[in-house]
Amino acid sequence: MRSRPGSIKSNTHAALADPVLQEALAKLKTGFQAKRKIAAANLPEFDALRDQARDMKTMVLNDLDSYLEIFESKVVEQGGQVHWAETAQDARDIVLSICKKANAKLIAKGKSMISEEIMLNHWLEEHGFEVVETDLGEYIIQLRKEPPSHIIAPAIHLNRKQVASAFKERHKELNADRPLDEPRALLDEARAILRQKFLAADVGITGANFLVAETGSFVLVTNEGNGDLTQTLPRVHIVLASIEKLVPTLEAASLAVRLLARSATGQEMTSYTTVTTGPKRQGDLDGPDEFHIVLLDNGRTAMMGGPFEDMLRCIRCAACINHCPVYGAIGGHAYASFYCGPMGSVLTPALAGLEDWAEMPDASTFCGRCEQVCPMRIPLPRMMRAWRERAFERAITPTATRFGLGVWGFVARRPWLYRALVNLGMPLLALMAGKRGRFAHLPLASGWTKSRDLPAPEGKTFLAQWDAYKKGGGR
Numbered sequence: 001m002r003s004r005p006g007s008i009k010s011n012t013h014a015a016l017a018d019p020v021l022q023e024a025l026a027k028l029k030t031g032f033q034a035k036r037k038i039a040a041a042n043l044p045e046f047d048a049l050r051d052q053a054r055d056m057k058t059m060v061l062n063d064l065d066s067y068l069e070i071f072e073s074k075v076v077e078q079g080g081q082v083h084w085a086e087t088a089q090d091a092r093d094i095v096l097s098i099c100k101k102a103n104a105k106l107i108a109k110g111k112s113m114i115s116e117e118i119m120l121n122h123w124l125e126e127h128g129f130e131v132v133e134t135d136l137g138e139y140i141i142q143l144r145k146e147p148p149s150h151i152i153a154p155a156i157h158l159n160r161k162q163v164a165s166a167f168k169e170r171h172k173e174l175n176a177d178r179p180l181d182e183p184r185a186l187l188d189e190a191r192a193i194l195r196q197k198f199l200a201a202d203v204g205i206t207g208a209n210f211l212v213a214e215t216g217s218f219v220l221v222t223n224e225g226n227g228d229l230t231q232t233l234p235r236v237h238i239v240l241a242s243i244e245k246l247v248p249t250l251e252a253a254s255l256a257v258r259l260l261a262r263s264a265t266g267q268e269m270t271s272y273t274t275v276t277t278g279p280k281r282q283g284d285l286d287g288p289d290e291f292h293i294v295l296l297d298n299g300r301t302a303m304m305g306g307p308f309e310d311m312l313r314c315i316r317c318a319a320c321i322n323h324c325p326v327y328g329a330i331g332g333h334a335y336a337s338f339y340c341g342p343m344g345s346v347l348t349p350a351l352a353g354l355e356d357w358a359e360m361p362d363a364s365t366f367c368g369r370c371e372q373v374c375p376m377r378i379p380l381p382r383m384m385r386a387w388r389e390r391a392f393e394r395a396i397t398p399t400a401t402r403f404g405l406g407v408w409g410f411v412a413r414r415p416w417l418y419r420a421l422v423n424l425g426m427p428l429l430a431l432m433a434g435k436r437g438r439f440a441h442l443p444l445a446s447g448w449t450k451s452r453d454l455p456a457p458e459g460k461t462f463l464a465q466w467d468a469y470k471k472g473g474g475r
């Protein structure tokens, strides 16, 4: 689960001081955020669809065992094979054994967060396979030996010059003086190289956006068509998916697809939305001879029936990430987990343990924008709060913070004491701030005053103003 060393705290300073990253993150507002807003506004039933999608997914989760069984039987009926992986290691072993049996050398891969979660590329490379990412963003970060910094735009942290220099460094067989100043030139180069890989690959591995129980199909959405080449050209196709990707019917899948594209990239539909059922049949012009689906649990079952179950409705659209002010300031790598932003802050501790990841739910301002834009109506702030409570209860929260929260809890439960302290503290702070009315340094607030002044409180306390308001009859 760990994408890189360090913690959010230790990675944040470098992220804030990285001008290229900051320039890329600034584009979130005009890019993903603005496009999602327009796409949602153009679909009058958008909010009604969100309610339907939430209810549909909740229904599936309430009866997940049955839907999984139906799905398995339909896949087998269509000539495919289903493999059950309880842990990340189980999934790695299953994929490895399929690749070995296929005498594979080259593996083409579509973008898959599950493969990041189980660190599949590293495992396959250790066992002598060549693995090539075929999504352009994933291909770029693979060349740079980096983890993704966003779940749908893995190379969002890079600019054109960095991509060009990665291509020059790694595509050694090409003329070193070729111009790579235009995005078109970069695209053409990547396309020419990847086309050869698609044709030569023995095994294709993709993720799945949705698994359809009634037909045993899986749905894959991409904007580059790489997923389709990955699944149709190699002899063997492996789909890696986690168990909560199930939807009951094709109609339910279409409901989720309508929300996914709009919430993710602001498109009505992604360029390619493909529904695949089983391997190549007699008379088919293309398609794999073998079709495998690896269904991964890796901690999801343990989330069922608890405070984090709602997270299993997630369709990985990244809207919560795109609208999160913390992600917008530090980017994805700072989280050190493959899942970043609000969805990552809930999911990572659930899958990999709170002990190592208690910082992630703290990386939120609780502004609530993530929940506002989530197409599956997942209560992300509530779940991050639940993780914070658990961290406090298990004494994972640092002692100083625990002490501060303990004092706050004591005072907040005694309104008379709270009022007395605020009535005393406000004029005292105003006096200490003097004529300037601001603090350049204040003990216990040094994190704030290190980079900006803190205004001193002015006028009466909120409670005093509220009392006066009520006495005035609400005027």
Ligand code: SF4
Pocket: 263, 313, 314, 315, 316, 317, 318, 319, 320, 321, 343, 370, 373, 374, 375, 376, 377, 378, 380
């Ligand atoms: S939590 Fe919601 S907004 Fe975030 S990725 Fe999942 S579905 Fe999208």
